[in-house]
Amino acid sequence: MADGPKRRLMLLATLLGLCVLVVIAQLVKVQIIDHQFYVNWARDQRVRSITMDQPPRGTIHDRDGYLLAGNGVRYAIEAAPPYVTDKANAAEKLAEVLHVPALQMRTLLETKDEHGQPATWVAIAPSVSRDIGEEVAKQEIGGVAVHPLWKREYPEGTLASHVLGFSTPVTGYYGIEGFYDTMLRPEPIKWEGPVDIASEPIPWEPIFGEFPRRGVRLELTLDRTVQMLTEQELEHAIWEYEADGGTIIVMDPKTFGILAMASWLPYDPERYGELVEQNPPPFEDPAVSKQYEPGSVFKVLTVAAALDSGTVAPSTAYNDQGWIEVGGQAIWNATREVYGQQSVTGIMVHSLNVGAAWLSTLMGPEIFYSYLQEFGIGRPTGVDLASEVSGQLWLPEDIEHWHPSNLGTNAFGQGVAVTPLQMVTAVATVVNDGARLRPHVVGRRIASTGKVSVFQPVFEQQVISPETAQQVTEMMVQVVEEGATLAQVAGYRVGGKTGTAQIPVPGGYAREGTIATFIGFGPVPDPEVLILVKLDRPQASPWASKTAAPSFARLAARLFVVLGIPPDGESVLAEVQQ
Amino acid sequence: MSSFLAWVTHGVKRGRLELGARTTVALSAVVAALTLITAIYLVLVSRTAAQGRTIERLQAEVLHLQRENEQAAVRIAETCAIPQVMARAQALGFAPADRIEFLAGSD
Numbered sequence A: 001m002a003d004g005p006k007r008r009l010m011l012l013a014t015l016l017g018l019c020v021l022v023v024i025a026q027l028v029k030v031q032i033i034d035h036q037f038y039v040n041w042a043r044d045q046r047v048r049s050i051t052m053d054q055p056p057r058g059t060i061h062d063r064d065g066y067l068l069a070g071n072g073v074r075y076a077i078e079a080a081p082p083y084v085t086d087k088a089n090a091a092e093k094l095a096e097v098l099h100v101p102a103l104q105m106r107t108l109l110e111t112k113d114e115h116g117q118p119a120t121w122v123a124i125a126p127s128v129s130r131d132i133g134e135e136v137a138k139q140e141i142g143g144v145a146v147h148p149l150w151k152r153e154y155p156e157g158t159l160a161s162h163v164l165g166f167s168t169p170v171t172g173y174y175g176i177e178g179f180y181d182t183m184l185r186p187e188p189i190k191w192e193g194p195v196d197i198a199s200e201p202i203p204w205e206p207i208f209g210e211f212p213r214r215g216v217r218l219e220l221t222l223d224r225t226v227q228m229l230t231e232q233e234l235e236h237a238i239w240e241y242e243a244d245g246g247t248i249i250v251m252d253p254k255t256f257g258i259l260a261m262a263s264w265l266p267y268d269p270e271r272y273g274e275l276v277e278q279n280p281p282p283f284e285d286p287a288v289s290k291q292y293e294p295g296s297v298f299k300v301l302t303v304a305a306a307l308d309s310g311t312v313a314p315s316t317a318y319n320d321q322g323w324i325e326v327g328g329q330a331i332w333n334a335t336r337e338v339y340g341q342q343s344v345t346g347i348m349v350h351s352l353n354v355g356a357a358w359l360s361t362l363m364g365p366e367i368f369y370s371y372l373q374e375f376g377i378g379r380p381t382g383v384d385l386a387s388e389v390s391g392q393l394w395l396p397e398d399i400e401h402w403h404p405s406n407l408g409t410n411a412f413g414q415g416v417a418v419t420p421l422q423m424v425t426a427v428a429t430v431v432n433d434g435a436r437l438r439p440h441v442v443g444r445r446i447a448s449t450g451k452v453s454v455f456q457p458v459f460e461q462q463v464i465s466p467e468t469a470q471q472v473t474e475m476m477v478q479v480v481e482e483g484a485t486l487a488q489v490a491g492y493r494v495g496g497k498t499g500t501a502q503i504p505v506p507g508g509y510a511r512e513g514t515i516a517t518f519i520g521f522g523p524v525p526d527p528e529v530l531i532l533v534k535l536d537r538p539q540a541s542p543w544a545s546k547t548a549a550p551s552f553a554r555l556a557a558r559l560f561v562v563l564g565i566p567p568d569g570e571s572v573l574a575e576v577q578q
Numbered sequence B: 001m002s003s004f005l006a007w008v009t010h011g012v013k014r015g016r017l018e019l020g021a022r023t024t025v026a027l028s029a030v031v032a033a034l035t036l037i038t039a040i041y042l043v044l045v046s047r048t049a050a051q052g053r054t055i056e057r058l059q060a061e062v063l064h065l066q067r068e069n070e071q072a073a074v075r076i077a078e079t080c081a082i083p084q085v086m087a088r089a090q091a092l093g094f095a096p097a098d099r100i101e102f103l104a105g106s107d
Helices: A003-033 A035-046 A087-098 A102-111 A130-139 A176-178 A224-240 A269-275 A294-308 A343-347 A352-376 A406-410 A422-429 A464-482 A546-563 A569-577 B002-008 B021-079 B083-093
Strands: A047-052 A067-079 A122-128 A144-153 A188-192 A217-222 A246-254 A257-263 A317-320 A323-326 A329-332 A341-342 A435-437 A442-446 A453-454 A459-461 A495-505 A507-522 A528-534
Touching: A003 A035, A003 A224, A003 B002, A035 A047, A067 A130, A067 B021, A087 A102, A087 A122, A087 A130, A102 A122, A122 A144, A130 A144, A144 A188, A144 A269, A144 A453, A144 B021, A224 A246, A224 A257, A224 A528, A224 A546, A246 A422, A246 A546, A257 A294, A294 A343, A294 A352, A294 A406, A294 A422, A294 A453, A294 A464, A294 A495, A317 A352, A317 A442, A317 B083, A323 A341, A323 A352, A329 A406, A341 A343, A343 A464, A422 A435, A422 A464, A422 A507, A464 A495, A464 A507, A495 A546, A507 A546, A528 A546
Parallel strands: none
Antiparallel strands: A047 A188, A067 A122, A067 A144, A217 A442, A246 A257, A246 A528, A317 A341, A323 A329, A435 A459, A442 A453, A495 A507, A507 A528
């Protein structure tokens, strides 16, 4: 019997030992073998990744700091029906503030999901004004949440709409909004940490770190006053000359910064949702996205190339017989007149197609097309706007499209397609002593950290010598003084060139309708603005000298005053003497 | 269960649990230390949580002010928009200048 208690105790100890072993085995499984699984499980239940309140999109300002695109506050009203205890009362309160029938609210709050259960979430009003949102929040209706939202707003309305583009709550499209979308977008910051049963962060530890970063602030080279005057003049010209549409670009020829850019028809960027239904939608900027045959303004480039290559001098003479044959095709002057003995300057002043074709054939295709490419024809300018197209320049190696007669027609802007911005950039190169810079719309960027990046003009190429550039600009002044006299601006010396282009259609050119262009600059000798006026199918007169040229003069006269450019003493004196 | 325990403990001599004075003091010290540590921990955690709430509230306030600021900037810009300014100027009797003369100033 003496061993009896010991045996029993041993038995008990063995049983307990076995139980402990089972527990230890389970602990080893849980703590060591399946450790990561349980860690993740616990973490998933306790920790959430929450995107902190979205900061606003970057704002867009003109060069003087005036706001062109900003952010307004709207509110989204949502409800979690299972948490709305008194649905009738909640529906009454919501209906009163939102000015909708209470029955409609009640129906929303009693929405069922596909399984017939109360829906976990319903949108009561996706975007309401700040006042209404705050009024709903004040009601403190259980189960109804009010979330602030950003809404892109354009305080100047339709002003510069094509340049700005538009933005949805997430993405920017077209213009500046499209090109700089990634910079303008705010940088959301995700917070990860313990949450309560309602997924609200538990401030177990203070949330250190940075605030969500707003998008970059962009300051444009655009001047809102210049832009408004430009848009007013475009509307005036379209109305006065009964044109279908048009574009005006105002550029600083020293920096290639764009001061204004307007195309018909402007639109309200805040109404993009309705406008997207139009066919086609009005969002594409014709100044950079649509190409056209420029006509005689192209002679500026032909003459510049011929002078710079040493092929001719300004006084080199040729006998204009009214037509010339190039590549088996007869080329005529636009007026079909014979001009006889003419100089290179005469080609510009009288806008002689025959003279331009004579110059291009003298240069030969290699030199001529090499200069055109250096002027940036046939390739995008690189401007910081979305959806820029490259235009169309066929070269002799494009054997399917290029014909020897192109050498003649291209010289006066036929058979070659450019965007208005390409054309204004090429002429600005001449005005800027032959140096081609990259056109741009953004002048400064200011990051949310306060870091300022100032846009430095990008030098692309010295296309022609300053001497040649000077000769060509003088010729363009003569064009205004002797040819396109309606482009003259009282008190100022200005230069320019007209272009009246036929409109290509399949199989040839339209019998009626032209595209009238005038590119001018002033005041000479130190031009501060370069203006392109392009009018589509003007009915009052097909000629640019009678439509685009006077439109240029009106706008230039206003801009010289607005920009504080005093008149030239000699010009004023000459005017007084007259 | 009690008959099982009686069967196991039948004939087994019970031992006596005796704690010496030093052991008792040591155990008490350990308990006191644990209590103190727990109290400090709870105080710290509650203070941290309170600070966290304060920071959250301040962050929410900053975001609210940011929204107010953005909205105000848009409203100011709308009020200063060129069409608005022109309309107000016209209402006040101003008209666009049609002939502007620059006066030469002396140095």
